[in-house]
Amino acid sequence: MNEEEIMNTANKVAKELVSLTQTQGLNEETFLDFMQESMLPVEQFFANYTCAIMEIETKFKVLNEQFSLKYDGNPIESIHSRVKDYDSLIRKVVRKNIPRDLESIEKNVNDIAGVRVICSFVDDIYRLADCLLQQDDITLIRRKDYIKNPKPSGYRSLHLIVSVPIFLENEKKDVKVEVQLRTIAMDFWASLEHKLQYKKNITPQMKEMLRSELIDCANISSSLDSRMQNVRNLLNSGSEQKTETE
Numbered sequence: 137m138n139e140e141e142i143m144n145t146a147n148k149v150a151k152e153l154v155s156l157t158q159t160q161g162l163n164e165e166t167f168l169d170f171m172q173e174s175m176l177p178v179e180q181f182f183a184n185y186t187c188a189i190m191e192i193e194t195k196f197k198v199l200n201e202q203f204s205l206k207y208d209g210n211p212i213e214s215i216h217s218r219v220k221d222y223d224s225l226i227r228k229v230v231r232k233n234i235p236r237d238l239e240s241i242e243k244n245v246n247d248i249a250g251v252r253v254i255c256s257f258v259d260d261i262y263r264l265a266d267c268l269l270q271q272d273d274i275t276l277i278r279r280k281d282y283i284k285n286p287k288p289s290g291y292r293s294l295h296l297i298v299s300v301p302i303f304l305e306n307e308k309k310d311v312k313v314e315v316q317l318r319t320i321a322m323d324f325w326a327s328l329e330h331k332l333q334y335k336k337n338i339t340p341q342m343k344e345m346l347r348s349e350l351i352d353c354a355n356i357s358s359s360l361d362s363r364m365q366n367v368r369n370l371l372n373s374g375s376e377q378k379t380e381t382e
């Protein structure tokens with residue numbers, strides 16, 4: 137069944153359900169209670185990811201605060217988080233042929249919760265990632281270093297899939313979160329390239345030209361990141377030397 141067929145079937149089922157409640161004279165309140173009860177596991181499913189995001193964000197905020205005391209300035213420029221919306225989750229489930237139950241989705245989809253950490257310098261990305269992974273409640277599930285090994289598109293970022301415990305009313309639950317760490321320059325590039333991926337009404341030649349232009353931009357931007365890092369290293373070593381002679 138393709139995506140459109142699934143949506144059509146879901147619409148048909150919803151209409152039949154409404155019509156059934158009307159013909160059977162089911163009162164509105166009972167129907168609403170029934171719907172709310174049926175939605176509860178789905179709401180809890182998404183709420184778990186929202187909680188896991190809060191845990192991971194707090195960890196980065198704590199590290200940011202601590203690093204700012206030890207080093208010069210805050211390593212984190214900004215943090216952006218999101219829970220994957222229902223539509224794109226369903227599209228992924230259909231595309232990857234994942235069984236359509238919450239347990240399978242939880243097991244097979246790693247990026248329902250996403251936290252993006254934007255840093256100024258590449259060194260800070262690795263330092264933050266190491267500190268996060270050293271924490272004893274964090275389990276690393278997968279690490280992909282697209283900074284050392286960029287994608288053919290030119291995409292650069294450090295990706296970590298981690299699992300973090302959340303403490304609910306009566307249970308502790310490990311929840312997966314995708315953490316993407318990148319510099320401001322990598323983020324700027326990725327946002328522009330993302331627009332190209334979704335651009336419609338564009339000729340294949342134009343698309344190819346823009347792809348190649350973006351690969352060039354990615355290389356320039358990576359070289360800028362390296363040079364900025366070098367400048368910071370020199371500035372830091374300069375200030376260390378000054379402190380030694382004082």
Ligand code: 0O2
Nearest residue numbers: 246247250280287289290291295316325326327328329330
């Ligand atoms: P969105 O809207 O950002 O969430 P998987 O996600 O595990 O099925 P894969 O290939 O293992 O697939 O994941 P990968 O490539 O490690 O990471 C996928 C995410 O990284 C994407 O999420 C993007 O956010 C980002 N990404 C990866 N490659 C590129 C790229 O070439 N350009 C840009 N702009 N972003 C990239 P989604 O789900 O595609 O989108």
